[in-house]
Amino acid sequence: MKPADGNHFTEKQIxxxxxxxxxxxxxxxxxxxxxxHCRQALTDAKTQLARMGTLAKAHTPGPMRPxxxxxxxxxxxxxxxxxxxxxxxxAAAALIAIVWSGPWERNSLRPAGEPTIAAGDPDLGxxxxxxxxxxxxxxxxxxxxxxxxxDQFEEDFMEFxxxxxxxxAPTTSRQxxxxxxxx
Amino acid sequence: xxxxxxxxxxxxxxxxxxxxPSPAGPIVAGRAQTRDLVLSAVAGSTPAFHQLADxxxxxxxxxxxxxxxxxxxxEDLTQDVFFKAYRQLHKLKHPERFKSWLFSIALNRxxxxxxxxxxxxxxxxxxxxxxxxxxxxxxxxxxxxFSQLGRRQFWDIVTAIVExxxxxxxxxxxxxxxxxxGLAEMAQVLKKGESTVKTQLYRSIAKFxxxxxxxxxxxxx
Numbered sequence: 001m002k003p004a005d006g007n008h009f010t011e012k013q014i015x016x017x018x019x020x021x022x023x024x025x026x027x028x029x030x031x032x033x034x035x036x037h038c039r040q041a042l043t044d045a046k047t048q049l050a051r052m053g054t055l056a057k058a059h060t061p062g063p064m065r066p067x068x069x070x071x072x073x074x075x076x077x078x079x080x081x082x083x084x085x086x087x088x089x090x091a092a093a094a095l096i097a098i099v100w101s102g103p104w105e106r107n108s109l110r111p112a113g114e115p116t117i118a119a120g121d122p123d124l125g126x127x128x129x130x131x132x133x134x135x136x137x138x139x140x141x142x143x144x145x146x147x148x149x150x151d152q153f154e155e156d157f158m159e160f161x162x163x164x165x166x167x168x169a170p171t172t173s174r175q176x177x178x179x180x181x182x183x
Numbered sequence: 184x185x186x187x188x189x190x191x192x193x194x195x196x197x198x199x200x201x202x203x204p205s206p207a208g209p210i211v212a213g214r215a216q217t218r219d220l221v222l223s224a225v226a227g228s229t230p231a232f233h234q235l236a237d238x239x240x241x242x243x244x245x246x247x248x249x250x251x252x253x254x255x256x257x258e259d260l261t262q263d264v265f266f267k268a269y270r271q272l273h274k275l276k277h278p279e280r281f282k283s284w285l286f287s288i289a290l291n292r293x294x295x296x297x298x299x300x301x302x303x304x305x306x307x308x309x310x311x312x313x314x315x316x317x318x319x320x321x322x323x324x325x326x327x328x329f330s331q332l333g334r335r336q337f338w339d340i341v342t343a344i345v346e347x348x349x350x351x352x353x354x355x356x357x358x359x360x361x362x363x364x365g366l367a368e369m370a371q372v373l374k375k376g377e378s379t380v381k382t383q384l385y386r387s388i389a390k391f392x393x394x395x396x397x398x399x400x401x402x403x404x
């Protein structure tokens with residue numbers, strides 16, 4: 001049968017027809033219906049691609065064993081909702097612990113007895129901090145390290161380092177040397 | 184499986200008259216449709232899942248083999264695909280699309296496998312790409328040497344042709360003409376629009392038809 005128009009399918013139109021013939025324009029589809037040449041070209045191309053699929057199937061060895069789920073796999077899956085619930089609970093607990101540990105850690109690092117800065121009035125809190133530092137620049141924790149506030153200890157310590165001239169001799173347990181006679 | 188999860192699942196997929204199906208009983212082999220088998224498998228029926236596996240194992244196996252050309256890897260990956268499908272089955276919203284969903288899992292699994300192989304090759308743990316693919320080696324199951332030669336030639340030509348395509352073009356070409364999927368199914372498997380799939384398919388066919396090896400392929404067909 002002879003088509004109404006003499007324009008045969010171009011290579012691009014054959015490829016488009018191979019993708020989806022429904023996407024061709026009405027005019028082109030009419031041409032395809034009436035043109036033996038174009039229809040043959042399209043059929044050949046389709047056959048080649050279809051045969052390739054058939055051959056691929058023929059050149060593929062079959063699977064050796066059927067797919068079977070073992071009892072362990074199915075049991076593990078049935079236990080999963082319970083397990084996942086537990087996992088979620090553990091994760092939530094860990095998250096809460098991390099969130100709460102932040103402020104706790106900050107508070108624990110502050111030296112004992114140190115007044116907390118008033119959260120409501122930053123100016124008042126700041127001034128109180130300045131006044132405290134003017135009176136006593138070292139916090140209690142560090143004062144104890146340098147011996148501040150422990151007078152008795154300091155006196156004993158100084159006597160040990162520098163013994164008094166007329167005072168009693170420092171108590172030492174020196175052993176007499178060889179040949180020396182004790183008094 | 185958790186009853187609450189199952190009920191929620193059924194509410195989303197089942198038509199209103201059958202909202203609470205009874206637990207899966209014995210499945211009549213021939214009459215059972217994929218959808219019913221999927222629903223039964225979701226309800227915890229292992230035999231139903233095994234029937235699904237019997238129905239689609241060959242297709243999944245071929246899909247894997249066409250891309251890896253190794254019988255052993257195809258066996259292992261097919262098992263993996265079905266096991267993963269079993270674990271994720273409750274997430275499948277359209278049970279009638281089980282096959283496309285299964286193919287999506289398979290393609291992802293193949294990509295993972297190839298990525299791992301690439302890393303192993305990088306560290307010299309496996310032979311390089313120059314090593315002979317399993318499809319080229321002697322197969323005791325093949326009937327004769329002529330068949331083996333034909334297989335080797337065929338896959339050589341297909342490989343040479345698809346290597347000129349981009350990854351996307353190659354995937355649609357293999358799905359359409361080697362795995363013989365329809366356009367709608369391909370779009371579902373690749374999670375792409377049908378127009379995107381058509382564009383890539385157009386380019387891949389154009390490359391196939393202009394490739395010199397495609398004439399050699401005609402001789403084999």
